[in-house]
Amino acid sequence: MFAVIKTGGRQYRVAPDDVLEVGKIEGEVGSIVQLNEVLVVGGDTPILGLPTVAGASVAVEVLDHKRGPKVIAFKKRRRKNSRRKRGYRDEITVLRVSEILTDNAKPTKGPRPKKEKVAKEATKEDAAA
Structure with missing residues (x-):
């Protein structure tokens, strides 16, 4: 099953x-x-x-908020010693699709539990001994 959603003026499959x-x-x-x-x-x-599809929604889990790559807008007028350099970075949200819902259903899945980093800590203790 798939869905096409619209968010932020863009469409995603x-x-x-x-x-x-x-x-x-x-x-x-x-x-x-x-x-x-x-x-x-x-x-x-x-x-x-x-x-839009009536009663349909997509449940997503928010994984992270971050900033996108820097975009530079550089304008130059030749032979006039005129230059403008401006840049910006978009605010981005990373999402994981948990389920696609129809008929006004509520999400049944909760957020995934975070994985603990037990293996790395054990190897550090072994290396120190």
């Missing part, structure tokens, strides 16, 4: 367990957020929205 980077959305790291602008729900019988 997503399936469960996909990880994607979108423009910044509100939500704590590790929380589940529902995206309600679903344009298409695909599967055995695809459902097309006019413009």
Whole structure:
């Protein structure tokens, strides 16, 4: 099953367990957020929205908030000693799709538990001994 969602003025084709980077959305790291602008729900019988699918949503887990790569806008007018250099970095949210919901269903899966780094600590203790 897949879905086409719209967020931040862009459209994304997503399936469960996909990880994607979108423009910044509100939500704590590790929380589940529902995206309600679903344009298409695909599967055995695809459902097309006019413009969105009624009652459909995508539950996503917020993995991280970060900044994108630096974009530099440089303008130069030749022979006039005129230069402008401006740059910016987009705010990005990293999401993992947990499930695709239809018929106004609520998310059933919670956030995944964080993995503990036990193996690395054990190897450090062995190396020190």
